[in-house]
Amino acid sequence: MRLSRVVYPLLVGLGLLPAPPAVFAQHGMVPPDIYADAAISRYRNQRLSSAYYDPSDQVPQLLFGPAPQLGSALTPKLDAHIGTKGYIKRRCTSCHETAIANSHNKKSNITCRQCHGSQTISSNDHYFSPMNPIRRHAYVCAKCHEGASASFATYVVHQNREITPDTRQTFPALYWSHVLMLALIVGVMLVFLPHGIAWWIREWFVKHRDSED
Amino acid sequence: MEATTRIRRFTGIDRFTHIFLIITFMMLAFTGAAQAFYETSWGLQLVWLMGGYQQVKSIHIITGWAMTIGFLIHIVITLSRINWRHPWHSLFGPDSLIPTWRDFKEFGQRLMWFTGLGKAPLFDRWTYLEKFDYWAVFWGIPLLFITGIMLIYPVNTSYLLPGWTLNVAILLHRAEAVLAVVYIIVIHLLFGHFRRSTFPLNDAMFSGSVPVGHLEDEKHNWVARLRDEGRLATLVVATPAIWFRLLYFVFAYAIIILGVYLILSALPYSNLLHG
Numbered sequence: 001m002r003l004s005r006v007v008y009p010l011l012v013g014l015g016l017l018p019a020p021p022a023v024f025a026q027h028g029m030v031p032p033d034i035y036a037d038a039a040i041s042r043y044r045n046q047r048l049s050s051a052y053y054d055p056s057d058q059v060p061q062l063l064f065g066p067a068p069q070l071g072s073a074l075t076p077k078l079d080a081h082i083g084t085k086g087y088i089k090r091r092c093t094s095c096h097e098t099a100i101a102n103s104h105n106k107k108s109n110i111t112c113r114q115c116h117g118s119q120t121i122s123s124n125d126h127y128f129s130p131m132n133p134i135r136r137h138a139y140v141c142a143k144c145h146e147g148a149s150a151s152f153a154t155y156v157v158h159q160n161r162e163i164t165p166d167t168r169q170t171f172p173a174l175y176w177s178h179v180l181m182l183a184l185i186v187g188v189m190l191v192f193l194p195h196g197i198a199w200w201i202r203e204w205f206v207k208h209r210d211s212e213d
Numbered sequence: 214m215e216a217t218t219r220i221r222r223f224t225g226i227d228r229f230t231h232i233f234l235i236i237t238f239m240m241l242a243f244t245g246a247a248q249a250f251y252e253t254s255w256g257l258q259l260v261w262l263m264g265g266y267q268q269v270k271s272i273h274i275i276t277g278w279a280m281t282i283g284f285l286i287h288i289v290i291t292l293s294r295i296n297w298r299h300p301w302h303s304l305f306g307p308d309s310l311i312p313t314w315r316d317f318k319e320f321g322q323r324l325m326w327f328t329g330l331g332k333a334p335l336f337d338r339w340t341y342l343e344k345f346d347y348w349a350v351f352w353g354i355p356l357l358f359i360t361g362i363m364l365i366y367p368v369n370t371s372y373l374l375p376g377w378t379l380n381v382a383i384l385l386h387r388a389e390a391v392l393a394v395v396y397i398i399v400i401h402l403l404f405g406h407f408r409r410s411t412f413p414l415n416d417a418m419f420s421g422s423v424p425v426g427h428l429e430d431e432k433h434n435w436v437a438r439l440r441d442e443g444r445l446a447t448l449v450v451a452t453p454a455i456w457f458r459l460l461y462f463v464f465a466y467a468i469i470i471l472g473v474y475l476i477l478s479a480l481p482y483s484n485l486l487h488g
Contacts, residue, residue: 181388
């Protein structure tokens, strides 16, 4: 091997050392490519919080490739919608009909994707899901609620109706608060509505001494 | 003493507090309804009328603070009225709003009177219903205030309490508000003003005085007690001027009409009150 083939690139490299980096980005931001699967690369970026640009962010694989089937490399935990027929052409609410009835959507027009993310939507307990309780307060809630903590993220956005057997199991505080308040309202009305009506009727038959009014 | 002679029943501070409570209550009820029924056409009309969702929220919060501050001032005034030399008599005597065993007895007596099985109870200064009205508001305001603060500052609340308590706070705030609005409008306003003895307006809280003939029927023991103590003549006040009566008549009816409008408009959408 000729010496110049080694020396010239070395010299060029030395000359470039003080130059600014070609891409103005954070140091050491390119992670080891251990999550090469484009379907989860989005989560890798979020996990490292590097603002690292990945073309697969812009071009979700599923839009162009065939819908993944069970038994492929993707699992339901990684892609919660695996095997959903016609997934690409459907809207979230075509299956999750009641999920739209929440105050985030009603009052602030927050869409599903603004919290749950673009493709691929993983199961909440998947390690790289932004909705994983270990990080959702920072990656999801704090986008709007500045300073959101893990405690804050336990607020239930998709709240069930209060009086259901399911809520009694999953959210007893809400269930019993509702039972208590309902009992209070119904109790007060059951006492004072008949009381008022009886009073009204009884007074109708009483002659008052009051002569002014 | 003639039956039409008016006896002072409420002080100027009491009447002002009540007017202040009416105004803040109705503002909170309407701005609250606008938020609760935001997704309906009626809710949107309310929101539009009050200058948009954010403004509705601001009005609700500011008015809530005003009501709470008024409530705190009321507590200070009330504590200052207690006669600390005779605290027992002052707190549990007939001039106090604290419920006693006699209220339950009078409630039973009145139920008997409704059915024609007994005589009407001879009330003292406050009836059981007036005491119930008072204490309902007294416990309602702190509950609405605490849950309201939680919802104004959800992130800070989640530092002290788990975030899911916000779900409970919304429920409690809304349920207590529904209870308050329905109770005040149906029981307090409609049955309060539209009975035979009070129609067209029970003006005691606005004029501050009641004709003594009326009191003989409604609060017989109070009048008897005042007469015995020789204080009846000192409480005689002039009949309010006609312009003043007209003013509070229009005000009271505006509030009653607004209240009935609120309930009737919200009724078709009441299923939305679930979370």
